[in-house]
Amino acid sequence: MVRVGPPVGPSRPGFWRSPLRGPWLTSVLGAVLLVGITVMFVTGLLSYAAYNPDLGGNDKTPDRGWLGFYLFAWPTDPYWLYRLNQGVHVTLGIVLIPVLLAKLWSVIPRLFSWPPVKSVGQVLERLSLLLLVGGVLFEFATGVLNIQLAYVFPGSFYPLHFYGAWVFIGAFVFHVAFRIPLMIRMLRSGGLREELRRPTGRGAAVEADESGLVTPNPAAPTISRRGALGMVGAGSLVLLAVTAGQSIGGFLRATALLAPRGQDPGPGPNGFQVNKTAVGVGIRxxxxxxxxxxxxxxxxxxxxxxxxxxxxxxxxxxxxxxxxxxxxxxxxxxxxxxxxxxxxxxxxxxxxxxxxxxxxxxxxxxxxxxxxxxxxxxxxxxxxxxxxxxxxxxxxxxxxxxxxxxxxxxxxxxxxxxxxxxxxxx
Missing domain, CATH: 3.90.420.10 (Oxidoreductase, molybdopterin-binding domain)
Known part of the structure; x- marks a missing residue:
């Protein structure tokens, strides 16, 4: 039963009081994710194709049907192709985590907007948001757990991640189609340089709030948008520094602190990374x-x-x-x-x-x-x-x-x- 009367709790106007929230900040974070997630989706599709899943014995994703329309014979040249593709896919996924969390923080008021049902269009948009947020959290969670050797989800990683990617990207395209005009207007109206120069104590530029993100009762600012974006960027750079070495190699391999197999296993001719050990797979x-x-x-x-x-x-x-x-x-x-x-x-x-x-x-x-x-x-x-x-x-x-x-x-x-x-x- 839908409650009648003014909303309470997180649905109440003014509950979310951060003065940083607004369409401009959300648009900046969204633009970064638009590029980054697109690259991740393409490299993910290529990674799946590299497994030649249309060959007998290789397919870990049953009944993919028309979702496998793009599969092709994976080439052997250049010989470093899969290394580059998978390195970009995994490293970019890790680097985007702070941006993703900041973006979800910036739009959280919309997840509690009231009333929950206004029109058919709003129902479709909220459904897309549910699939978008759920899908992106599922994809990032399964990906991170898989590379950290702590995969706990039921079933094989491959079909769950593959089907999850298609559900997420469908919601992502639907959401972008709705929101990209607003994102473009916000990025054009609020100059990035001017906004990033604004100190903490100054009020943010007045925004025409078509998004429902600007609070009517802002709290006193404790950080500027420049500082907030700086924190997000610094977090991404730290994750890049402790992840990328596992793919780049050389002396940078020692910096791959988050990579479970990022360190050299020892000296000698066989002193390089191992996925499965002989004991681990039952070799007698x-x-x-x-x-x-x-x-x-x-x-x-x-x-x-x-x-x-x-x-x-x-x-x-x-x-x-x-x-x-x-x-x-x-x-x-x-x-x-x-x-x-x-x-x-x-x-x-x-x-x-x-x-x-x-x-x-x-x-x-x-x-x-x-x-x-x-x-x-x-x-x-x-x-x-x-x-x-x-x-x-x-x-x-x-x-x-x-x-x-x-x-x-x-x-x-x-x-x-x-x-x-x-x-x-x-």
């Missing part, structure tokens, strides 16, 4: 010991190899990084092993190597298998790697053999490989 000594064999199948043929026999085949080298969906990446590592195209030729695919279905010895956890496209198999840098930086792979890096493919998401560079099936399941 007998699975990767002297009895280990690699089965290579395709075209009705099968060849079985020991590790010594693989080392006796022509060896090739490739300098490639590992880049993870969590945003961290390594510098280029010097991998050596047998080309995937050469292994395809050994089972009869001498003219044009097809895709390959890769299976691992790991007993638990996700991505125990993956499918690579034919363009990935044919790239001369795509290897069944046996060594890295001049040394045998360590158990955590996939000994006896692992996949390494340029521009490939880290979890699809399968470790502890036991079987390669060319053509049939790819």
């Amino acid at each position: 000594a007998r699975d990767v010991g002297p009895a280990w064999r690699l089965s290579v199948r395709g075209g009705g043929r099968e060849r079985i190899f020991t590790r010594a026999q693989l080392l006796a085949l022509p060896q090739h080298r490739a300098a490639l990084p590992i880049a993870c969906v969590e945003g961290w990446s390594t510098e280029d590592q010097d991998w050596s092993g047998v080309r995937l195209a050469d292994l395809a030729a050994l089972v009869g695919f001498t003219d044009r190597a097809p895709g390959v279905f890769v299976q691992s010895a790991q007993l638990r956890g996700s991505f125990r298998s993956t499918t690579l496209r034919d363009n990935q198999v044919r790239d001369p840098r795509s290897l069944l790697a046996l060594r890295v930086n001049g040394a045998d792979l360590s158990p955590d890096h996939g000994y006896p053999a692992r996949i390494i493919v340029p521009a490939n998401p880290g979890v699809h560079n399968t470790k502890w490989v036991t079987r390669l099936t060319f053509g049939e399941n790819a």
Whole structure:
């Protein structure tokens, strides 16, 4: 039942008394988010495409239907493409958190506007706000928890984040279509330079309040808008400083304090980041010991190899990084092993190597298998790697053999490989 009479509590005019709130401040924060969220959405779509989810064995998002209209064969050039894309996606998401929180703070009176129902148009706008605020909080929360290795939501991260992104972006576009004329007017009417020069004690410029954000009973100012925006910007810069190093690498990796895998794991040829450890996914000594064999199948043929026999085949080298969906990446590592195209030729695919279905010895956890496209198999840098930086792979890096493919998401560079099936399941 809708209450009759004047509103009370947070719906009462004058309840929200900050003199900073108003369409100008909200418009500035909104303009930053408009650009930032657009970039995040595009890089998120590209990240999903990089997993080649239309191939059997790769899809973690069932029944995506027409939402997968844009998917394409993920390229292997440039080899750092996924590293750059995912680094931008994750780092930008972290950096925008202070801006997002400030924007939500600036518009909180609208969430309690009274009466709750005035017209059909207002109902649609409030519904879009509900989806917008709920969607953005869900996307940022799932993303942050995933990269911090503390994912607690039910179900797989991939479908929840994917579908959540489409729900949010629909509400986002609807909201922008309604609000961008006001945002443009506010940014044009209140000069950024003049507003940022205004000291704390001065009243803000009079704003034609079409937004319902300006309080009729402002409290005494304790900070200027310049100071408020400065705090938001400083927060974003701090988060940039303690996050970006995990993607950039080099000496900046030591500054990635918020990255769970941002620090170097130790010296030596295998001293670079690890996603899943051998113990963590249930690899047993007998699975990767002297009895280990690699089965290579395709075209009705099968060849079985020991590790010594693989080392006796022509060896090739490739300098490639590992880049993870969590945003961290390594510098280029010097991998050596047998080309995937050469292994395809050994089972009869001498003219044009097809895709390959890769299976691992790991007993638990996700991505125990993956499918690579034919363009990935044919790239001369795509290897069944046996060594890295001049040394045998360590158990955590996939000994006896692992996949390494340029521009490939880290979890699809399968470790502890036991079987390669060319053509049939790819």
